[in-house]
Amino acid sequence: MNTVSVNENPFGRKLVLACLLPILLVNIVAFMVPVLNLAAMSFRAASSTGSLEEGITVSTWLGLFGDGYYWSMVGRTVWFGILITIITLLLSYPLALFVSRREGSLKAFLVVVCISPLLISAVVRTYGWMVILGDQGVLPSLIRASGFTPPRLINNETGVIIGMVEILMPYMILSLLSGFGKLDATLEQAAGTLGARPFTVFRRVVLPLSLPGILLGCLLCFVLAVSSFITPKMLAGGRVSLLATEIYDQAIVTLNWPLAACLSVLILVVFGAALVLYGRLSKIVE
Amino acid sequence: MYLKVDSLEKRYGAFDPSVSNLSFSLAQGELLGLLGPSGCGKTTTLRMISGMVAATSGRILVGGHDVTGLPTYRRNMGVMFQSYALFPHMTVAENVAFGLEMRKHSKHEIAKRVESALAMVRLNGVGDRKPRQLSGGQQQRVALARALVFEPDILLLDEPLSNLDAKLRDDMRNEIREIQQRLRMTTIFVTHDQTEAMAICDRIVVMNKGRLEQIGTPHEIYETPATPMVADFVGRINRLKGTWRSDGAIDINGSMTIRASRPGARGAPVLVMVRPHRIGLVASGSAIPSAEHENVLAGTIRQVTYIGDTLQYSVEAAGARILVEKATTSAGDPFQSGAEVLLHWSEQDTLTFAADGER
Ligand SMILES: Nc1ncnc2c1ncn2[C@@H]1O[C@H](COP(=O)(O)OP(=O)(O)OP(=O)(O)O)[C@@H](O)[C@H]1O
Ligand SMILES: [Mg+2]
Numbered sequence: 001m002n003t004v005s006v007n008e009n010p011f012g013r014k015l016v017l018a019c020l021l022p023i024l025l026v027n028i029v030a031f032m033v034p035v036l037n038l039a040a041m042s043f044r045a046a047s048s049t050g051s052l053e054e055g056i057t058v059s060t061w062l063g064l065f066g067d068g069y070y071w072s073m074v075g076r077t078v079w080f081g082i083l084i085t086i087i088t089l090l091l092s093y094p095l096a097l098f099v100s101r102r103e104g105s106l107k108a109f110l111v112v113v114c115i116s117p118l119l120i121s122a123v124v125r126t127y128g129w130m131v132i133l134g135d136q137g138v139l140p141s142l143i144r145a146s147g148f149t150p151p152r153l154i155n156n157e158t159g160v161i162i163g164m165v166e167i168l169m170p171y172m173i174l175s176l177l178s179g180f181g182k183l184d185a186t187l188e189q190a191a192g193t194l195g196a197r198p199f200t201v202f203r204r205v206v207l208p209l210s211l212p213g214i215l216l217g218c219l220l221c222f223v224l225a226v227s228s229f230i231t232p233k234m235l236a237g238g239r240v241s242l243l244a245t246e247i248y249d250q251a252i253v254t255l256n257w258p259l260a261a262c263l264s265v266l267i268l269v270v271f272g273a274a275l276v277l278y279g280r281l282s283k284i285v286e
Numbered sequence: 287m288y289l290k291v292d293s294l295e296k297r298y299g300a301f302d303p304s305v306s307n308l309s310f311s312l313a314q315g316e317l318l319g320l321l322g323p324s325g326c327g328k329t330t331t332l333r334m335i336s337g338m339v340a341a342t343s344g345r346i347l348v349g350g351h352d353v354t355g356l357p358t359y360r361r362n363m364g365v366m367f368q369s370y371a372l373f374p375h376m377t378v379a380e381n382v383a384f385g386l387e388m389r390k391h392s393k394h395e396i397a398k399r400v401e402s403a404l405a406m407v408r409l410n411g412v413g414d415r416k417p418r419q420l421s422g423g424q425q426q427r428v429a430l431a432r433a434l435v436f437e438p439d440i441l442l443l444d445e446p447l448s449n450l451d452a453k454l455r456d457d458m459r460n461e462i463r464e465i466q467q468r469l470r471m472t473t474i475f476v477t478h479d480q481t482e483a484m485a486i487c488d489r490i491v492v493m494n495k496g497r498l499e500q501i502g503t504p505h506e507i508y509e510t511p512a513t514p515m516v517a518d519f520v521g522r523i524n525r526l527k528g529t530w531r532s533d534g535a536i537d538i539n540g541s542m543t544i545r546a547s548r549p550g551a552r553g554a555p556v557l558v559m560v561r562p563h564r565i566g567l568v569a570s571g572s573a574i575p576s577a578e579h580e581n582v583l584a585g586t587i588r589q590v591t592y593i594g595d596t597l598q599y600s601v602e603a604a605g606a607r608i609l610v611e612k613a614t615t616s617a618g619d620p621f622q623s624g625a626e627v628l629l630h631w632s633e634q635d636t637l638t639f640a641a642d643g644e645r
Pocket of ligand 2 (some may be wrong): 328
């Protein structure tokens with residue numbers, strides 16, 4: 001028995017359990033049950049009308065594994081997730097660093113400014129991007145007016161990436177800021193007195209100390225990028241198929257629920273892998 | 287003079303200046319103590335000299351060159367931070383090696399010098415640990431090793447021994463002095479412990495409220511303090527308020543007369559200060575040795591405090607409480623509380639200041 005922790009805890013173990021129980025129940029009912037249900041559904045078969053047939057079968061899974069189309073979709077989804085995460089990180093990092101170095105009310109104001117996009121629904125923001133990037137939109141018109149031929153910015157991969165990066169930046173900035181706890185101006189000054197130039201200070205002190213925030217932000221953005229379907233659907237115009245949009249199509253349009261369930265389980269596997277990688281890396285960083 | 291600080295001033299925002307009109311200089315290889323109460327601007331001064339904060343006005347010269355605008359990394363000054371500022375993601379050895387790496391020493395050379403620096407601060411064998419796995423005093427010594435190891439031209443130490451036990455503090459103090467003299471490093475040693483400053487510094491700057499109060503050798507600071515603040519700060523001292531009489535003596539309370547070696551203007555109010563251990567104590571009625579230049583005062587002992595190496599007597603005399611300190615002997619206390627005694631001290635030991643603070 002671990003008497004030490006019981007003694008340290010003024011309320012005792014029972015109260016702690018009692019307090020945890022409600023959230024535990026909610027998690028079991030609202031999260032674990034649907035997930036298990038989903039896993040079970042992936043072993044059923046769908047009729048052409050969309051209703052589930054009797055009996056258990058692995059035919060959906062076999063069909064999935066046998067079809068290169070789905071493999072390349074998983075690959076593309078992961079690749080997009082990584083690409084979007086990296087671009088989001090590169091754009092957010094300097095901003096977060098700048099904000100974390102301000103003080104007092106200015107800092108609070110800047111944090112609010114950075115996360116204020118979250119107050120507007122992703123649908124509305126994506127629609128904004130359609131207005132900006134569309135063929136007759138603001139940006140292509142501007143490019144045309146200055147005498148160049150604008151590249152296609154919508155209904156293709158470029159559009160999805162631009163939109164997703166903007167949608168995810170507030171999350172990345174928040175994670176980075178929360179992970180910058182160990183950063184301290186005195187440490188940078190100390191490196192300076194030891195003879196390190198500004199870039200060396202960044203490479204040897206600032207960057208290593210902000211790795212926890214970077215890892216957290218990357219995990220969060222990767223998961224959000226892989227699972228989001230509104231923005232890719234609106235900006236891809238059906239020309240880029242990713243796991244999340246495919247699940248949506250299978251479940252809502254084609255009414256093939258078992259296939260949608262299989263793909264959902266695949267996404268869960270991808271998330272699991274991302275979590276394991278995150279755990280490994282943050283242990284190294286420690 | 288090798289390092290020269292010229293009318294330096296620092297203001298943070300609209301507050302009173304943290305440092306103002308500060309000027310002093312150090313010869314090459316000199317160890318200068320920077321002494322003063324908490325918040326008087328010692329750290330701010332070091333930060334300006336090392337270039338971590340920009341001075342509001344004033345100049346800093348090293349070897350005749352103005353370095354005021356030079357970035358920190360080009361000043362070649364070893365700085366030990368009051369808060370240590372060890373890199374948390376590096377091991378102790380990596381922390382100490384950092385300055386050597388920046389100077390592009392060979393791997394072999396770095397390993398050798400890190401090893402000997404850690405030995406110098408009595409920390410052999412902890413090189414592979416992270417700073418957070420060390421005690422406060424151990425971290426402080428790592429910070430010291432890191433500032434010393436690359437043998438900078440100028441060494442700035444901000445309270446380098448504040449977190450060590452008395453024994454280790456004495457050892458490290460002498461170690462710093464020894465290395466500083468061997469490598470002839472021009473050093474500023476910030477402390478608020480006057481014994482520490484007296485023990486190793488060539489000269490001492492006493493600061494108060496951002497200003498220079500006095501600069502001088504430990505002896506000058508202690509024996510001829512320029513202001514009551516300095517006198518008070520560098521050791522325990524008695525204060526008596528009085529008035530200069532026309533014959534050059536001082537009248538205290540109308541009931542006591544004191545002579546000082548340097549008389550002041552007649553009728554002016556005066557602050558008299560005497561160190562407790564410079565006051566002699568004899569039983570009432572005994573003869574006083576060399577009474578001619580002595581101030582003598584009758585009093586009653588009200589309290590006796592034993593603190594090991596000294597006995598402190600609180601004596602009531604001429605309506606004031608006067609503290610007297612005597613070295614203890616194995617024979618025990620010669621005086622008990624309530625005893626009638628005579629206090630006596632020489633004119634030279636009588637420090638006088640004009641009552642508004644100037645001498
Ligand atoms: N960044 C800052 N912003 C505003 N005021 C500051 C700042 N840094 C220091 N000060 C002020 O400057 C004054 C001097 O501070 P400093 O740290 O130099 O004192 P110190 O002599 O080192 O004290 P201690 O012995 O406690 O370390 C203090 O009144 C402090 O409040
Ligand atoms: Mg300080």
